[in-house]
Amino acid sequence: MTAVLGRTTGWLRARDTVVTERMDDPDCDLPTLFRTYAQFPVVNGIVAGWAITYRTEIRPRLTGTQHTLLDIGAGGGDVARSLVRLARRDGITLSVTAIDPDPRAAAYVRSLPAHDGVVYRQCTSSELVEEGAQFDVVISNHVLHHLSAMELGAVLADSEKLTTGIAIHSDIRRTRLGYVLYGAVTALLFRRSFVREDGLISIRRSFLPSELRGVLPSRWRVRSQPFFRTLAIFDSRG
Structure with missing residues (x-):
């Protein structure tokens, strides 16, 4: 662990866009990938901060009792399900469409019990644009750092x-402290999955707020959030 941290701290001065996550390998071990999806509710519940994002950014804009939300790159769908639960506590029916183009993610969510309020689709955001779909809220979790510059521009344009x-696209904020803490905690709690290895790679690939501002269109803003989070936010009302 010490040796890995010693090598990596230098890399954290800049984004590492060369290294790739094991989950992104189409030939990665499928049972290990499915265990990773199964562990995401715990991991994201600890570090992703969606309860805070819901209260500060999403809830104030839900003025009625029924709303729609799109989760781009939803993976195992845990964030989508958690937002449905949060809204339900406030008396709001949130109908979520959770999309991911990866057939392995689609296979995983098909194995789950049906969840009232969430519809899973294997497709891209561009396909929904072509369909003319629209949603009150569009989100993603830990997606931006996976994308090339061209892919990032396309997802942002689709979101608009x-x-x-x-x-709201929520992602990790690259810090040395976050890297050390994540590595230590996940080494103890998460085994036989890609949670630790890919999480550390994700930190290395993630944006600083200033870096993200530099690649966002003019109508987007950046907000930092506790637990080493950065939000890219677009408000259609300006």
């Missing part, structure tokens, strides 16, 4: 077209 309200 797909939302009638707000789009």
Whole structure:
């Protein structure tokens, strides 16, 4: 662990866009991938901060009792399900469409019990744009750092077209402290999955707020959030 940290701290001065996550390998071990999806509810519940994002950015914009939300790159769908639960506590029915183009993610969510309020689709955001779909809220979790510059631009443009309200892309903020803490905690709690290895790679690939501002279109803003989070936010109302 010490040796790995010693090598990596230098890399954290800049984004490492060369290294790739094991989950992104189409030939990665499928049972290990499915265990990773199964562990994401715990991991994201600890570090992803969606309860905070819901209260500060999403809830104030839900003025009625029924709303729609799109989760781009939803993976195992745990964030989508958690937002449905949060909204339900406030008396709001949130209908979520959780999309991911990866057939392995689609296979995983098909193995889960049906969840009232969430519909899973194997497709891209661009396909939904072509369908003319629109949603009150568009989100993603830990997606931006996976994308090339061209892919990032496409997802942001799609988000603007797909939302009638707000789009929020939540990602990791690259810090040495976050890297050390994540490595230590996941080494103890998460085994036989890609959670630790890919999480550390994700930190290395993630943006600083200043870096993210430099690649966002003019109508987007950046907000830092506790637990080493950075939000890219677009409000269709300006």
